[in-house]
Amino acid sequence: MEKRTLHTVLSPRLLDLYTLSDATIVIIDVFRATSTIATALSHGATAVFPVADVEKCKQLGAELNAITAGERNGQVIEGLLHGNSPAEYPSTFIDGKQLVLTTTNGTKLLKMALDQGAAQIITGSFVNLGSVCQFLEKSQKNVILACSGWKDRFNLEDTLFAGAVADQLSEKFAMNCDSTLMAKQMYQLHKEDMTNFIRNTSHWHRLKAFGLEKDLEFCVTPGAAEVLPLYNPKTAALTAAAIS
Numbered sequence: 635m636e637k638r639t640l641h642t643v644l645s646p647r648l649l650d651l652y653t654l655s656d657a658t659i660v661i662i663d664v665f666r667a668t669s670t671i672a673t674a675l676s677h678g679a680t681a682v683f684p685v686a687d688v689e690k691c692k693q694l695g696a697e698l699n700a701i702t703a704g705e706r707n708g709q710v711i712e713g714l715l716h717g718n719s720p721a722e723y724p725s726t727f728i729d730g731k732q733l734v735l736t737t738t739n740g741t742k743l744l745k746m747a748l749d750q751g752a753a754q755i756i757t758g759s760f761v762n763l764g765s766v767c768q769f770l771e772k773s774q775k776n777v778i779l780a781c782s783g784w785k786d787r788f789n790l791e792d793t794l795f796a797g798a799v800a801d802q803l804s805e806k807f808a809m810n811c812d813s814t815l816m817a818k819q820m821y822q823l824h825k826e827d828m829t830n831f832i833r834n835t836s837h838w839h840r841l842k843a844f845g846l847e848k849d850l851e852f853c854v855t856p857g858a859a860e861v862l863p864l865y866n867p868k869t870a871a872l873t874a875a876a877i878s
């Protein structure tokens with residue numbers, strides 16, 4: 635039997651070069667949207683509604699009586715009470731609640747993948763690396779690892795995560811893709827020292843200026859929030875899915 639394929643998309647601007655209609659798309663935004671989504675779901679949120687704009691966030695939040703959260707450029711948006719920090723979503727706060735979330739990069743890319751006909755969408759970050767790999771191994775689809783980057787620019791932390799997934803799944807998929815090969819080699823070079831490596835990134839410096847270093851360390855902790863956030867097009871929400 636032919637192996638399934640796995641490709642890595644290094645920037646949202648490159649997404650339309652890939653076929654999404656037969657693939658599971660893994661939306662990756664390590665700092666911090668997809669780390670926050672995994673954290674909220676692993677702490678008992680019943681659903682996370684990713685939305686691309688602020689008005690939609692407020693409107694849907696009011697309709698659902700849900701928690702509304704969002705940031706632009708690392709800061710909480712005026713009019714919303716919560717931000718994009720995983721530390722804001724302990725189970726004592728989020729258990730049993732719905733969250734509507736809008737962020738600079740991650741929720742925007744998820745919407746792009748939907749508009750471009752993605753067959754299936756999940757979200758991934760180091761905190762749920764194990765669940766993502768387990769799910770992709772079992773699913774019948776090709777895989778696209780889609781890096782959110784920063785405002786369409788390449789970033790290291792999302793690419794590093796793509797490399798971690800490629801490293802774990804290298805026997806299972808055909809990876810005839812130079813961006814995947816590069817990501818995998820970068821991960822293999824730095825996996826023993828990820829926190830130090832990631833401290834050099836532009837995103838780290840940007841968010842550190844807001845006092846978010848603890849968040850950033852959490853976001854590169856493998857397995858800190860193991861859950862599989864799967865997007866349901868009927869409800870337009872991500873929920874924690876069973877991996878069977």
Ligand SMILES: O=C(O)[C@H](CS(=O)(=O)O)OP(=O)(O)O
Nearest residue numbers: 666667707708737738739740
């Ligand atoms: O809130 C975040 O961590 C980032 C910040 S920035 O706007 O990219 O500086 O947003 P995200 O959409 O999670 O990348």
